Amino acid sequence: MxxxxxxxxxxxxxxxxxxxxxxxxxxxxxxxxxxxxxxxxxxxxxxxxxxxxxxxxxxxxxxxxxxxxxxxxxxxxxxxxxxxxxxxxxxxxxxxxxxxxxxxxxxxxxxxxxxxxxxxxxxxxxxxxxxxxxxxxxxxxxxxxxxxxxxxxxxxxxxxxxxxxxxxxxxxxxxxxxxxxxxxxxxxxxxxxxxxxxxxxxxxxxxxxxxxxxxxxxxxxxxxxxxxxxxxxxxxxxxxxxxxxxxxxxxxxxxxxxxxxxxxxxxxxxxxxxxxxxxxxxxxxxxxxxxxxxxxxxxxxxxxxxxxxxxAFPTTPQEDQLSSFTWNNDSTLVAKNLSFNYSHVDQSKFTVNKNAKMSGVVKKKTMHKTSQHTADELRNINLNLTGFQKVGIIGPTGAGKTTLMRILAGFLTPHLKDDNFTINGQTLAQLNQKNWQNQI
Known part of the structure; x- marks a missing residue:
C-alpha cells in the first residue's frame, strides 16, 4: 500500500x-x-x-x-x-x-x-x-x-x-x-x-x-x-x-x-x-x-x-542534423513505414487516402481497447512529398490525422528509430530537428 x-x-x-x-x-x-x-x-x-x-x-x-x-x-x-x-x-x-x-x-x-x-x-x-x-x-x-x-x-x-x-x-x-x-x-x-x-x-x-x-x-x-x-x-x-x-x-x-x-x-x-x-x-x-x-x-x-x-515518460531530445537545410521547391520528404501508437488506445479504424503527390496504399488498422481515452495507432505509413504542395489528409474522427501531423512536425517520434525519414537524400530517424521545426 x-x-x-x-x-x-x-x-x-x-x-x-x-x-x-x-x-x-x-x-x-x-x-x-x-x-x-x-x-x-x-x-x-x-x-x-x-x-x-x-x-x-x-x-x-x-x-x-x-x-x-x-x-x-x-x-x-x-x-x-x-x-x-x-x-x-x-x-x-x-x-x-x-x-x-x-x-x-x-x-x-x-x-x-x-x-x-x-x-x-x-x-x-x-x-x-x-x-x-x-x-x-x-x-x-x-x-x-x-x-x-x-x-x-x-x-x-x-x-x-x-x-x-x-x-x-x-x-x-x-x-x-x-x-x-x-x-x-x-x-x-x-x-x-x-x-x-x-x-x-x-x-x-x-x-x-x-x-x-x-x-x-x-x-x-x-x-x-x-x-x-x-x-x-x-x-x-x-x-x-x-x-x-x-x-x-x-x-x-x-x-x-x-x-x-x-x-x-x-x-x-x-x-x-x-x-x-x-x-x-x-x-x-x-x-x-x-x-x-x-x-x-x-x-x-x-x-x-x-x-x-x-x-519516467521517455522523451526524445531535439537534434540538429539539418542545420544547413532550407525547404524549397525541389526539396523532398520521404517517410517509410511510419508506426506509432499511444499508450492508451480505443477501438477505431485508421485510413489514409492519398491526395496530390502523397503515395502509398490505403491503411486500415484495428485499435486496441482501454478505459482512459481515445488515441490512434499508425502502422506502415508511407509518404512522398515534394516542394510546396497542398496535401490533404482525409479520415474520420480518431483515424490518426492529428497524430500523423504531429509526427511530421517532430512532436512525436515513430517507434522504429532507424531510417524513418529522408529529406533531400539525408536519412533521419525522427523530425525533432531544430532547423526543421523552425521552418515548420
Missing part, C-alpha cells in the same frame, strides 16, 4: 532518520506520561496529601508538554519537507512537460496535467506530511509500549500482541479494497478534468453545430458516475474506521476485564494495572491514525504515483 518510490525522494533518508529519532523520544514521553499519571492517581486514591503527589503531577505535565512539543516540531518539519518536495516536483513536472511536449500531453490529457500541477500538488503535500510520520510511528511507538507492558503483566502484553496482527490483516483487506475504488474514482476524476477542458476549448464549435445540450448531458452523466465512485470510496473508508475502532475497543475491554478480575482476586496491584490501562489506547493509536490518514490521503498517493509515471 506504500509506493516504494517514496523513499527515493530528495533527502528522504535524512527525513526518515529525523522522524525515527523523534518517534523514539515520543514513545518514551508517552511512557513517562502514563507512568506518572498512574502514580498521581494511585496517590490520590490512597488519600495522600498533594505535597506527596505534586512531583508526580509535575513530571506528568513535563512529559505531556514534551510529547506536544515533539508533535508540533514534527508537523512543522514535515510541512516544510512536503512544501520543499512538492515545489521540486512541480518544477520537474514543468520541465518534463516542456521536454515531452505534445507526446506527453496527449498521453495524460490537458485537463489532467493542469489539475496535477494545481490541486494535485496540494494533495501530494498533504500526503507527504502525513504518511511518513504515521508510518514511522507505527513501526516504533507500539513496540516500545508493548515491551514495557510485558514487564508489568505478560497476559496483557499477549492480548495486545495477538490483536495487532488481526488489525493489520483487516487494514490490508479494507485498504486494498479502498485503493481499488480510489483508483477507479481517480480515473473518473481525470476523465472529468480532460472532458471539462475539451468542452471549454470547443464550446464555440459545439454551439455552432447545435451539440452543446447533448454534450452537457454527457458531462452530467460523467459527473454522476464520479459521485457514485466517490461514495463507494467513503463507504469502504467508514467501514475500515469502524473495524479499527471495534477491535481496539474490544481488546482494551478484554484487558480491563482481566485486570479487574486480578485486582478483585488480589493477584494484581493497582499501580501496574492502571499503567497498563492508560497505555493500551496509546498502543493502538498509531495504527488507528495510520488507517484514518491512509484513506484521507489516497488522492495524494494517486497524484504522486502519476507524477512519478510522468517523470
Amino acid at each position: 506504500i509506493d516504494k518510490r517514496l523513499f527515493k525522494l530528495p533527502k528522504a533518508k535524512i527525513m526518515l532518520a529525523m522522524l525515527a529519532g523523534l518517534m523514539f523520544l515520543q514513545a518514551f514521553a508517552i511512557l513517562g506520561q502514563g507512568i506518572f499519571l498512574a502514580r498521581a492517581i494511585v496517590g490520590s486514591w490512597k488519600r495522600q496529601p498533594f505535597t506527596e503527589i505534586a512531583q508526580d503531577v509535575l513530571l506528568f505535565l513535563i512529559f505531556y508538554l514534551l510529547r506536544q512539543g515533539i508533535n508540533w516540531f514534527q508537523k512543522w518539519y514535515m510541512n516544510r519537507y512536503a512544501n520543499q518536495t512538492t515545489t521540486l516536483l512541480r518544477q520537474q513536472l514543468l520541465n518534463k512537460t516542456y521536454d515531452g511536449g505534445i507526446a506527453l500531453v496527449s498521453r495524460i490529457g490537458t485537463g489532467n496535467l493542469v489539475s496535477t500541477l494545481l490541486d494535485g500538488m496540494d494533495e501530494i503535500s498533504n500526503y507527504l506530511s502525513l504518511i511518513f510520520p504515521k508510518l514511522i510511528a507505527l513501526a516504533i511507538v507500539p513496540w516500545v509500549i508493548l515491551i514495557y507492558i510485558f514487564t508489568l503483566n505478560a497476559l496483557s502484553g499477549w492480548i495486545l500482541l495477538l490483536v495487532f496482527p488481526l488489525l493489520i490483516l483487516f487494514m490490508i483487506i479494507l485498504g486494498t479494497a479502498a485503493q481499488s475504488k480510489a483508483t477507479k474514482q481517480y480515473a473518473g476524476y481525470v476523465k472529468l478534468q480532460n472532458q471539462f477542458v475539451d468542452a471549454l476549448r470547443g464550446l464555440s464549435t459545439l454551439k455552432v453545430l447545435g451539440l452543446a445540450r447533448r454534450y452537457g448531458n454527457i458531462v452530467y452523466k460523467n459527473s454522476e458516475n464520479y459521485r457514485k465512485k466517490t461514495m463507494g470510496v467513503l463507504r469502504v473508508a467508514i467501514l475500515s474506521t469502524f473495524t479499527l475502532d471495534f477491535f481496539t475497543t474490544l481488546s482494551i475491554a478484554m484487558i480491563a476485564m482481566f485486570l479487574g478480575i486480578g485486582l478483585i482476586n488480589g493477584n494484581l496491584i493497582l499501580y501496574p494495572s492502571l499503567v497498563i490501562l492508560i497505555l493500551s489506547p496509546e498502543y493502538f493509536l498509531p495504527i488507528r491514525d495510520f488507517g484514518n490518514d491512509f484513506h484521507a490521503t489516497l488522492n495524494g498517493k494517486n497524484a504522486l504515483g502519476q507524477i512519478f509515471d510522468i517523470l
Whole structure:
C-alpha cells in the first residue's frame, strides 16, 4: 500500500532518520506520561496529601508538554519537507512537460496535467506530511509500549500482541479494497478534468453545430458516475474506521476485564494495572491514525504515483542534423513505414487516402481497447512529398490525422528509430530537428 518510490525522494533518508529519532523520544514521553499519571492517581486514591503527589503531577505535565512539543516540531518539519518536495516536483513536472511536449500531453490529457500541477500538488503535500510520520510511528511507538507492558503483566502484553496482527490483516483487506475504488474514482476524476477542458476549448464549435445540450448531458452523466465512485470510496473508508475502532475497543475491554478480575482476586496491584490501562489506547493509536490518514490521503498517493509515471515518460531530445537545410521547391520528404501508437488506445479504424503527390496504399488498422481515452495507432505509413504542395489528409474522427501531423512536425517520434525519414537524400530517424521545426 506504500509506493516504494517514496523513499527515493530528495533527502528522504535524512527525513526518515529525523522522524525515527523523534518517534523514539515520543514513545518514551508517552511512557513517562502514563507512568506518572498512574502514580498521581494511585496517590490520590490512597488519600495522600498533594505535597506527596505534586512531583508526580509535575513530571506528568513535563512529559505531556514534551510529547506536544515533539508533535508540533514534527508537523512543522514535515510541512516544510512536503512544501520543499512538492515545489521540486512541480518544477520537474514543468520541465518534463516542456521536454515531452505534445507526446506527453496527449498521453495524460490537458485537463489532467493542469489539475496535477494545481490541486494535485496540494494533495501530494498533504500526503507527504502525513504518511511518513504515521508510518514511522507505527513501526516504533507500539513496540516500545508493548515491551514495557510485558514487564508489568505478560497476559496483557499477549492480548495486545495477538490483536495487532488481526488489525493489520483487516487494514490490508479494507485498504486494498479502498485503493481499488480510489483508483477507479481517480480515473473518473481525470476523465472529468480532460472532458471539462475539451468542452471549454470547443464550446464555440459545439454551439455552432447545435451539440452543446447533448454534450452537457454527457458531462452530467460523467459527473454522476464520479459521485457514485466517490461514495463507494467513503463507504469502504467508514467501514475500515469502524473495524479499527471495534477491535481496539474490544481488546482494551478484554484487558480491563482481566485486570479487574486480578485486582478483585488480589493477584494484581493497582499501580501496574492502571499503567497498563492508560497505555493500551496509546498502543493502538498509531495504527488507528495510520488507517484514518491512509484513506484521507489516497488522492495524494494517486497524484504522486502519476507524477512519478510522468517523470519516467521517455522523451526524445531535439537534434540538429539539418542545420544547413532550407525547404524549397525541389526539396523532398520521404517517410517509410511510419508506426506509432499511444499508450492508451480505443477501438477505431485508421485510413489514409492519398491526395496530390502523397503515395502509398490505403491503411486500415484495428485499435486496441482501454478505459482512459481515445488515441490512434499508425502502422506502415508511407509518404512522398515534394516542394510546396497542398496535401490533404482525409479520415474520420480518431483515424490518426492529428497524430500523423504531429509526427511530421517532430512532436512525436515513430517507434522504429532507424531510417524513418529522408529529406533531400539525408536519412533521419525522427523530425525533432531544430532547423526543421523552425521552418515548420
